[in-house]
Amino acid sequence: MPDWLNILIRSLVSIVFVFLLTKLIGKRQLSQMTFFEYTVGIALGDLAAMIADDLSGPMYKGILAMSVYAGFPILLGWLALKNKTVRNFVEGKATILIKDGKVMEDNLKKERMSSxxxxxxxxLKNAFRVADVEFALMEPNGKVSVLMKSQNQPITPKHLGVTVAPETEPQTVIMDGKILDESLATRGFNRGWLNTELSKAGVLLENVFIGQVDTNGQLFLDLYDDLIQVPQPQTLKLTYLTLQKCQADLEIFALSVQDAAAKRRYEQEAARLKQVLNDVTHLLTC
Structure with a gap:
């Protein structure tokens, strides 16, 4: 067999085998590698290159070595799932860097981290003053988690006692100028509704790169031509303005009628609609 053909076959076999082994090791090998997993990945790459280049040795020896290198982290991962002691030994434990607003200098030295x-x-966590931090720790993967003091945390609807509607995943209904009927049906709409919304925005379907429908049924468009400004959906704001107009009309009717019962009825309905407006203002004006 010619050397070039032998190298080609060995390279293809080693690449396929590396791919299979990394799939077995799992996605953590790519996203949240420990130091041990990182070294195993380097070793697998070196062994794969040796298999392709070393024509003097049989291929199975290299594949066996790669299997051992890949099997060991898989075994450790399985043991770590079953036993916390093994998990702490393999993956390590989080280290407290700041506690109650105080920097733990000894722990910084332990992690070889400078001030x-x-x-x-x-x-990187938008904490520019140590005094604003309540708690910070270094995770086993080397990242630092930060908890700000309560007075420095951003205000949420929960802090204000406001109940907001749950958000669901936006549905992509247009991609590369093509309508995705399944996603459109998931939101409870059809092509007729979509074409109407495109007409309101003054946009042709073939000019749309991505179109998404959010929880509230509003259509957001991104066009191929970035210079064209697409008007933002106004459905919620128009709904709010319509409710305001209805409430104002009821108050006007209450002032204009002479019948006492009708006047009282209009006033009651105007008050009820005003209460509804107060309840949904934060939903319709965001």
Whole structure:
């Protein structure tokens, strides 16, 4: 067999085998690697290159070595799932860097982290003052988690005692100028509704790169031509303005009628609609 053909076959076999092994090891090998997994990945790459290049040795020896290197982290991962002691030994434990607003200098030294590095990690979490941080720790994967003091945390609807409607995943109904009927039906709409919304926006279907419908049934469009400004959906705001007009009309009717019973009825309905407006203002004006 010619050397070039032998190298080609060995390369294809090693690449396919590396792909299968990395799939077995799992996605953590790509996204949240521990130091051990990182070294295993390098070793697998080196072994794969050796299999392709070393024509003097049989291929099965390299494949066996790769299997051992890949099997060991798989075994450790399985043991870590079953036993916390093994998990702490393999993956490590989180280290407290800041507690009750105080920097833990001894733990910084233990993690070989300088004060400049700590401040950099805090800035990446939008914490520019150590005094604003209640708690910070270094995770086993090397990332720093930060909990701000309560007075420095952003205000949420829960803090204000406001109940908001749950958000669901937006549905992509147009992609590359093509309508996705299944996603459109998931939101309870059809092509007629979509064409009407496109007409309101003054946009042709073939000019739309991506179109998404949110929880409230509003259509957001991104066009191929980035210079064209697409008007933002106004469905919620128009609904709010319509309710305001209805409430104002009821108050006007209450002032204009002479019949006492009718006047009282209009006033009651106007008050009820005003209460409804107060309840949904934060939903319709966001």
């Amino acid at each position: 400049d590095e700590l401040l950099e990690h805090l800035r």
